[in-house]
Amino acid sequence: MEFVERRSGISLWRQIADQIRIAISNGEFSDTDMLPGELALAKRFEVNRHTVRSAIASLAREGVVRVEQGRGTFIAGHQRLHYPIGRRTRFSAGLAGQTRTLSGSLKESRMETASAQVAQALALDPGAPVVRLVRVSTADDVPLSRAISWFDGTRFPDFAERLAKQRSITAVLKSFGIDDYVRISTRISAHHADPQTLEDLRLSPGAIALRTEAINAEVGGRRVEYSNTYFAADRIELDIDHETPSTGL
Amino acid sequence: MEFVERRSGISLWRQIADQIRIAISNGEFSDTDMLPGELALAKRFEVNRHTVRSAIASLAREGVVRVEQGRGTFIAGHQRLHYPIGRRTRFSAGLAGQTRTLSGSLKESRMETASAQVAQALALDPGAPVVRLVRVSTADDVPLSRAISWFDGTRFPDFAERLAKQRSITAVLKSFGIDDYVRISTRISAHHADPQTLEDLRLSPGAIALRTEAINAEVGGRRVEYSNTYFAADRIELDIDHETPSTGL
DNA sequence: TTAATTTGTCTATTTATCTAGACAACTAGA
DNA sequence: TCTAGTTGTCTAGATAAATAGACAAATTAA
Numbered sequence: 001m002e003f004v005e006r007r008s009g010i011s012l013w014r015q016i017a018d019q020i021r022i023a024i025s026n027g028e029f030s031d032t033d034m035l036p037g038e039l040a041l042a043k044r045f046e047v048n049r050h051t052v053r054s055a056i057a058s059l060a061r062e063g064v065v066r067v068e069q070g071r072g073t074f075i076a077g078h079q080r081l082h083y084p085i086g087r088r089t090r091f092s093a094g095l096a097g098q099t100r101t102l103s104g105s106l107k108e109s110r111m112e113t114a115s116a117q118v119a120q121a122l123a124l125d126p127g128a129p130v131v132r133l134v135r136v137s138t139a140d141d142v143p144l145s146r147a148i149s150w151f152d153g154t155r156f157p158d159f160a161e162r163l164a165k166q167r168s169i170t171a172v173l174k175s176f177g178i179d180d181y182v183r184i185s186t187r188i189s190a191h192h193a194d195p196q197t198l199e200d201l202r203l204s205p206g207a208i209a210l211r212t213e214a215i216n217a218e219v220g221g222r223r224v225e226y227s228n229t230y231f232a233a234d235r236i237e238l239d240i241d242h243e244t245p246s247t248g249l
Numbered sequence: 250m251e252f253v254e255r256r257s258g259i260s261l262w263r264q265i266a267d268q269i270r271i272a273i274s275n276g277e278f279s280d281t282d283m284l285p286g287e288l289a290l291a292k293r294f295e296v297n298r299h300t301v302r303s304a305i306a307s308l309a310r311e312g313v314v315r316v317e318q319g320r321g322t323f324i325a326g327h328q329r330l331h332y333p334i335g336r337r338t339r340f341s342a343g344l345a346g347q348t349r350t351l352s353g354s355l356k357e358s359r360m361e362t363a364s365a366q367v368a369q370a371l372a373l374d375p376g377a378p379v380v381r382l383v384r385v386s387t388a389d390d391v392p393l394s395r396a397i398s399w400f401d402g403t404r405f406p407d408f409a410e411r412l413a414k415q416r417s418i419t420a421v422l423k424s425f426g427i428d429d430y431v432r433i434s435t436r437i438s439a440h441h442a443d444p445q446t447l448e449d450l451r452l453s454p455g456a457i458a459l460r461t462e463a464i465n466a467e468v469g470g471r472r473v474e475y476s477n478t479y480f481a482a483d484r485i486e487l488d489i490d491h492e493t494p495s496t497g498l
Numbered sequence: 499t500t501a502a503t504t505t506g507t508c509t510a511t512t513t514a515t516c517t518a519g520a521c522a523a524c525t526a527g528a
Numbered sequence: 529t530c531t532a533g534t535t536g537t538c539t540a541g542a543t544a545a546a547t548a549g550a551c552a553a554a555t556t557a558a
Contacts, residue, residue, distance in 0.1 A: 287505070
């Protein structure tokens with residue numbers, strides 16, 4: 001007997017779909033790689049069989065399971081990508097080897113004035129000109145993240161134009177004479193995805209966005225980039241590198 | 250005009266409540282600290298006024314807003330706690346100063362045999378005895394996290410009994426002669442909270458759990474603790490410490 | 499006081515979700 | 529082939545969510 005809550009604003013089929021998805025990721029059915037029958041699930045969640053069918057139909061649409069008449073419902077392996085975060089975090093390098101294809105597309109770019117938050121992160125004066133970019137990354141034809149980045153507009157006035165040609169942030173920074181940069185702070189939180197993120201990442205309402213708020217700086221400490229990245233939480237997890245403070249000893 | 254999706258398994262009032270909550274945390278209404286009127290919100294989301302009222306009622310139950318007849322709906326400040334994560338992560342110390350009260354309670358403890366995952370994390374053989382603890386932490390009378398920890402059962406047979414007296418993991422480890430330990434890996438992911446977590450953290454279905462999967466070890470590298478901690482995502486964010494690799498230079 | 503604007507409550511109706519049951523279609527094993 | 533167990537489809541009815549409109553109650557400012 002599991003818990004489903006009525007009148008919660010989440011339909012029963014959706015609560016059941018969420019619980020089955022979690023159970024799968026916890027390896028509950030890994031012995032057979034099959035879900036129990038619809039009648040068994042209906043009994044377990046104390047709902048009608050049709051309600052369970054709605055939940056399974058939703059999981060099938062997501063590609064989490066595959067249903068075969070007369071045989072049963074099979075689990076279609078569903079592994080999260082691993083994204084390492086540390087001082088030397090680089091997007092493409094971090095996911096290398098985990099996907100067949102990996103691409104990024106620039107959705108928006110504009111010059112704006114720095115909000116208090118952006119100004120503080122980049123160590124600029126509030127109202128200073130900044131370049132704001134929105135990029136969506138896609139791995140194996142599935143959107144993975146939506147990133148909003150800010151750069152000093154005075155120092156990097158044509159960042160967007162260069163990015164169109166260079167294809168990676170690292171390469172563009174190199175073209176500005178910045179050979180190396182490091183992550184100096186990362187803040188992680190989780191939210192229900194906002195409408196724009198839902199659309200760009202092809203998620204459905206209620207889906208979770210894992211947000212990283214990061215500051216990158218040159219080795220001397222001069223701020224280079226401030227970014228807010230929203231990952232589709234069901235497609236990725238973040239691995240934190242705890243580097244040894246004194247490597248040489 | 251904002252997006253609300255029908256037939257998605259999430260009721261309209263809940264989608265609207267989620268969007269208003271996000272808008273508040275983005276500072277959208279920070280100029281007046283008030284929500285727009287019910288009619289204005291109904292127009293913005295293209296729904297009936299009563300649907301907006303349901304959404305606001307839900308936010309009021311959560312304590313996010315406060316409604317006053319004839320005056321309007323006021324935003325009740327709602328700040329996330331900040332939990333620093335680094336090599337020297339300590340639960341109580343990390344949240345010190347951010348809350349009036351902070352307590353932890355042991356919900357379960359038992360000896361079990363190590364699963365493949367636990368065995369690998371603690372560098373034990375699968376099937377070896379391990380101590381499994383479930384602890385729930387509470388800050389200012391609101392549950393914050395649910396942590397499942399595993400320790401080597403051979404080395405720490407009476408860990409649970411000592412924890413009942415000592416009150417912190419660090420203190421218990423000290424009683425076993427371990428004066429210092431460091432975080433060697435942290436993996437972060439976000440999920441819809443499972444039913445047990447919903448109950449322990451007093452969340453409603455659809456709520457988000459921010460999960461950290463962590464390994465702590467002695468300075469020599471010997472594994473001490475493996476833990477899975479589920480935080481209420483709307484009450485906390487995680488700050489990653491990117492320590493400088495060579496501090497002395 | 500008055501008017502305008504706000505939230506609160508009530509009734510009625512429509513639409514979506516969930517339940518209930520029956521039976522068809524398909525699969526695997528006896 | 530037969531049977532038991534599975535998913536697929538249909539009908540009907542009950543419950544919950546959303547819409548629509550009217551008016552009450554409280555607040556604010558003119």
